[in-house]
Amino acid sequence: xxxxxxxxxxxxxxxxxxxxxxxILVDYIQAHGEGKWRDLPQQAGLKRCGKSCRLRWLNYLxxxxxxxxxxxxxxxxxxxxxNLLGNRWSxxxxxxxxxxDNEIKNHWNTNLxxxxxxxxxxxxxxxxxxxxxxxxxxxxxxxxxxxxxxVIRTKAVxxxxxxxxxxxxxxxxxxxxxxxxxxxxxxSYSSTRQSDLSSDFLADFxxxxxxxxxxxQNLDSCFPLEGEKVDCYPSDLTLSMHDDAEGIRSEGLERWxxxxxxxxxxxxxxxxxxxxxxDSDVDTI
DNA sequence: AACCCGTACAACCGCCTGCTT
DNA sequence: CAAGCAGGCGGTTGTACGGGT
Numbered sequence: 220x221x222x223x224x225x226x227x228x229x230x231x232x233x234x235x236x237x238x239x240x241x242x243i244l245v246d247y248i249q250a251h252g253e254g255k256w257r258d259l260p261q262q263a264g265l266k267r268c269g270k271s272c273r274l275r276w277l278n279y280l281x282x283x284x285x286x287x288x289x290x291x292x293x294x295x296x297x298x299x300x301x302n303l304l305g306n307r308w309s310x311x312x313x314x315x316x317x318x319x320d321n322e323i324k325n326h327w328n329t330n331l332x333x334x335x336x337x338x339x340x341x342x343x344x345x346x347x348x349x350x351x352x353x354x355x356x357x358x359x360x361x362x363x364x365x366x367x368x369x370v371i372r373t374k375a376v377x378x379x380x381x382x383x384x385x386x387x388x389x390x391x392x393x394x395x396x397x398x399x400x401x402x403x404x405x406x407s408y409s410s411t412r413q414s415d416l417s418s419d420f421l422a423d424f425x426x427x428x429x430x431x432x433x434x435x436q437n438l439d440s441c442f443p444l445e446g447e448k449v450d451c452y453p454s455d456l457t458l459s460m461h462d463d464a465e466g467i468r469s470e471g472l473e474r475w476x477x478x479x480x481x482x483x484x485x486x487x488x489x490x491x492x493x494x495x496x497x498d499s500d501v502d503t504i
Numbered sequence: 505a506a507c508c509c510g511t512a513c514a515a516c517c518g519c520c521t522g523c524t525t
Numbered sequence: 526c527a528a529g530c531a532g533g534c535g536g537t538t539g540t541a542c543g544g545g546t
Contacts, residue, residue: 325513
């Protein structure tokens with residue numbers, strides 16, 4: 220079927236937004252709320268594509284956006300989340316309050332990807348800000364750090380397939396089928412497995428479905444989506460896939476358990492503890 | 505001062521999914 | 526059920542800027 224463009228391209232402004240355009244957009248959204256992006260430019264009197272308006276709002280004008288100065292803790296978190304999730308920038312951004320997927324993506328492409336690449340070639344970690352001492356965790360060579368990072372390159376497709384080594388198949392399939400027991404697609408697991416037990420396993424499932432019941436719920440606990448206030452404790456991270464949960468029983472996590480404070484990463488978030496959690500997760504995955 | 509080059513990042517593009525009609 | 530629409534996502538591009546020569 221045909222698809223009309225989101226806007227007529229003729230006569231529209233392109234490129235960098237001016238302060239005036241920003242103001243018009245902000246004023247309009249404050250008055251009318253988000254949404255209806257296609258009609259927004261016309262109604263707001265902006266000579267911009269609706270998509271462009273949406274992007275501008277979400278990435279720069281929206282309240283609560285943090286600009287620049289990505290801390291090393293955040294960088295480390297991005298690296299680990301990228302290890303875990305691949306190029307799913309929106310998911311990664313959702314775990315970094317105030318950061319946008321575009322910013323994280325740019326930062327990754329310009330800084331972190333090279334750094335990670337360097338790490339795979341030569342073990343010593345080279346951080347952008349050498350003057351600042353690294354955290355204890357990064358001084359200790361974490362297990363995953365010395366290993367190559369399997370960067371998943373995708374092209375604007377949902378992550379619905381994951382290659383798993385045979386030992387994980389049973390664990391994962393159990394989860395996937397329990398989540399998706401109504402979805403006949405997941406049954407491809409069993410048939411595939413029966414027909415090919417010797418090689419890596421390509422399973423059809425939504426990674427979120429796999430994550431949500433246990434791991435992703437933990438992920439959500441550790442890296443709440445923006446704006447969320449999570450009332451649980453990371454020490455509850457009894458990972459079903461990990462018999463050894465020592466990695467997550469850090470002092471900081473114990474402290475969280477002992478207090479009744481809701482877990483709020485913005486306040487005094489122990490990135491190191493989470494990083495170790497992610498390490499264990501990454502090793503498994 | 506002029507030029508070149510590498511980097512950073514804002515913005516665009518095409519494709520996808522989910523929802524509505 | 527198919528068409529159409531809205532919004533979201535990740536990849537890529539364009540350009541401003543700073544440092545080096």
